[in-house]
Amino acid sequence: MLVRLARFVEPWEAQVVAARLNADDIPATVAYANHSVMAWPLALALGGTAIEVPASHLAQAREVLARYQSGELEAELDELVGVEPEQCPRCGSADFRRTMSWHRRLIAVMVNFLFVAFPAKRDRLICNNCGKCWKE
Numbered sequence: 001m002l003v004r005l006a007r008f009v010e011p012w013e014a015q016v017v018a019a020r021l022n023a024d025d026i027p028a029t030v031a032y033a034n035h036s037v038m039a040w041p042l043a044l045a046l047g048g049t050a051i052e053v054p055a056s057h058l059a060q061a062r063e064v065l066a067r068y069q070s071g072e073l074e075a076e077l078d079e080l081v082g083v084e085p086e087q088c089p090r091c092g093s094a095d096f097r098r099t100m101s102w103h104r105r106l107i108a109v110m111v112n113f114l115f116v117a118f119p120a121k122r123d124r125l126i127c128n129n130c131g132k133c134w135k136e
């Protein structure tokens, strides 16, 4: 029996997490990704894209998901490929949050009035330590 592990607003994020679960021999599947392709607002109303795993793999899958959500897996990948981890250009802190610039928000709202919605990328970073804002 399949059980729901998590839901994602962005279907490609669900695909990436499912691929990582598959790499760890967890038979995860992505559900409802086609809703996002056909009607993004409808997909959001239905809860986004889901990852489902067999109930027997749920505990193991939750551990992998927790490592993904904490950024641990991204840090491992950065180290593996030699990418420097993102850090605040002012204080060097790795504790930051992503946000969207005001003009991207405005475009997203205006496009939404055309009954078309799209996922707007959060390309601005804000340091939780010193408040510095910068773009990726």
Ligand SMILES: [Zn+2]
Binding pocket: 088, 089, 090, 091, 092, 093, 127, 128, 129, 130, 131, 132
């Ligand atoms: Zn900082």
